[in-house]
Amino acid sequence: MTRAVTRRIGAAVFWLAVWQVAAFVVHRDFLLASPFQVAHTLGTLLPTGDFWVTVGWSLGRIALGFTGAAVIGSVLAVTSAAWPVAKALWEPAIAAIRSAPVVSFIILLLLWTDSSRLSIFTSLLMVLPVMYANVFQGIQHRDRALLEAASVFRVPFRRRIVAIDIPAIVPFLAAGCRVGVGLAWKSGVAAEVIGVADGSIGERLYEAKVFLSSTDLFAWTIVIVVLSVACERLVLRALRAVPGPRVGVAS
Amino acid sequence: MTTRPITLHAVSKRFGSQVVLDGLGLVFAPATVTALVGPNGVGKTTVARVLLGLERPDAGRLEGLVGLTKAAVFQEDRLCSHLDAVANVRLVLDRERRDEATAELARVGLAGGDLIKPVSELSGGQRRRVAIARALVVRADLVILDEPFTGLDAEAKPLVMEYVRERLEGRTAVLITHDPSEVEFLGARVVRLRKGPGLVV
Numbered sequence: 001m002t003r004a005v006t007r008r009i010g011a012a013v014f015w016l017a018v019w020q021v022a023a024f025v026v027h028r029d030f031l032l033a034s035p036f037q038v039a040h041t042l043g044t045l046l047p048t049g050d051f052w053v054t055v056g057w058s059l060g061r062i063a064l065g066f067t068g069a070a071v072i073g074s075v076l077a078v079t080s081a082a083w084p085v086a087k088a089l090w091e092p093a094i095a096a097i098r099s100a101p102v103v104s105f106i107i108l109l110l111l112w113t114d115s116s117r118l119s120i121f122t123s124l125l126m127v128l129p130v131m132y133a134n135v136f137q138g139i140q141h142r143d144r145a146l147l148e149a150a151s152v153f154r155v156p157f158r159r160r161i162v163a164i165d166i167p168a169i170v171p172f173l174a175a176g177c178r179v180g181v182g183l184a185w186k187s188g189v190a191a192e193v194i195g196v197a198d199g200s201i202g203e204r205l206y207e208a209k210v211f212l213s214s215t216d217l218f219a220w221t222i223v224i225v226v227l228s229v230a231c232e233r234l235v236l237r238a239l240r241a242v243p244g245p246r247v248g249v250a251s
Numbered sequence: 252m253t254t255r256p257i258t259l260h261a262v263s264k265r266f267g268s269q270v271v272l273d274g275l276g277l278v279f280a281p282a283t284v285t286a287l288v289g290p291n292g293v294g295k296t297t298v299a300r301v302l303l304g305l306e307r308p309d310a311g312r313l314e315g316l317v318g319l320t321k322a323a324v325f326q327e328d329r330l331c332s333h334l335d336a337v338a339n340v341r342l343v344l345d346r347e348r349r350d351e352a353t354a355e356l357a358r359v360g361l362a363g364g365d366l367i368k369p370v371s372e373l374s375g376g377q378r379r380r381v382a383i384a385r386a387l388v389v390r391a392d393l394v395i396l397d398e399p400f401t402g403l404d405a406e407a408k409p410l411v412m413e414y415v416r417e418r419l420e421g422r423t424a425v426l427i428t429h430d431p432s433e434v435e436f437l438g439a440r441v442v443r444l445r446k447g448p449g450l451v452v
Contacts, residue, residue, distance in 0.1 A: 149329040152303050152321050153343040153389060163331050163342055243333060 033215035041219040058119065058201040059227060062188035065123030066180060066231075072124070073131025074173075080132075081139040090132070098129035106191045115195030119202070122191035123184035130183065134176030138169035162243075170242050177235045185228040254281050255315045257302065257393065257423065262311030264297055271297045273448040274311070284419055286426045286439035293444045295427045296326065299395045302425060322391035324399040328382040332371040336361055336381045339370060343389050355388040356381065358414050360407055375402045380411060387418040394424040400433060412436055 016035050023034035033041075045051045076094070080087035102122065109121050142165060150160045192202020201220055208216035257279040264272040271294040279285050279302075287295040300306040301313070303321055322343075330339045340352035356366060359380040370378050379402045386394060396415070403411055416437055426439050434441055 145329050148305055152323050155342055159342055
């Protein structure tokens with residue numbers, strides 16, 4: 001076991017101990033459940049089919065929102081880099097989306113659509129500005145000298161995209177994904193809670209609030225964190241498969 | 252291969268307040284290697300960039316460049332660092348000539364394992380050889396060589412110079428160098444640039 005791993009396990013044990021002591025001091029389950037109670041709840045949740053259906057419900061929609069943001073953000077960034085008119089058009093809208101509070105979107109979207117689609121659009125809107133900004137920055141940071149060489153040698157468009165453009169953009173896209181995945185989960189679940197979306201993780205959190213069950217609240221929060229980290233790893237692994245310099249694509 | 256001369260008519264170029272070319276008149280004879288020599292900052296690389304279409308002159312006129320295919324060995328290698336040597340050369344080759352990359356690299360002394368590792372893992376001299384092979388494998392009408400032999404070790408340099416001389420035969424080329432032996436070896440016509448307005452060669 002390396003020293004870094006030992007240190008990490010030590011830190012986890014320390015915070016679990018702090019949590020346990022705090023729960024002992026508070027001594028009220030509905031205010032602060034202990035780590036053992038949460039672990040027990042997770043243990044009873046995991047083998048049930050209902051749990052996986054709920055996870056699948058939220059995962060599917062939030063992943064869809066994130067993917068939509070990545071695709072739309074990339075397309076908008078490419079058009080912005082290519083045409084100043086497009087940049088002038090998109091940037092105010094992107095700035096507005098970036099600055100507006102997430103609840104404003106959630107309430108507005110509730111007026112337009114039903115709660116089952118709320119997390120898709122909320123996560124999409126929250127992640128879109130991040131993906132747009134990162135991809136645009138990646139395009140701006142392409143190696144000018146290499147692009148000049150490509151133009152002198154008349155390298156065909158598709159080859160240039162694969163050999164020069166994509167490898168330059170991937171590290172920025174990876175950085176955007178790292179932030180974006182967490183943001184998608186946070187905003188998506190918040191939307192599910194506010195919209196009380198039937199069968200979602202957000203609905204379980206809402207029920208935890210209604211029934212004053214901090215055990216369920218902590219258990220589902222841990223599930224969200226694990227799902228968010230797993231999604232992030234998956235996305236970064238996929239990006240590592242793209243040929244190019246590995247800068248910024250963490251292992 | 253072009254049979255037309257390339258002519259610069261009173262070309263001027265400034266970067267900010269710095270005047271780099273001031274009414275320069277210059278003729279590059281076809282199928283000839285022309286060596287641009289002169290002290291640093293006199294505008295040799297700017298002339299090369301104008302010829303490659305990478306800089307637009309502020310004033311003056313260019314003649315004989317329309318429709319020409321071009322290739323260059325830049326001062327820096329300008330290779331895709333994550334690609335191997337063969338992939339870097341193939342990048343500039345037509346689909347039907349892609350198989351020629353390995354043979355071309357062999358001509359500059361690169362073979363075996365050096366061909367399949369990313370060029371970022373090659374030595375500076377090896378990367379230079381890849382850049383030279385990439386420029387000369389293309390059957391370009393105009394070849395720019397901006398200090399092409401910089402960074403080559405004493406062992407590789409004669410082999411690479413011989414390769415360059417052979418590949419430049421019958422082509423219009425511009426050599427930028429500070430080394431008179433390179434000018435002599437390539438049988439280049441020398442153009443000495445100097446600072447100041449209205450230089451016509």
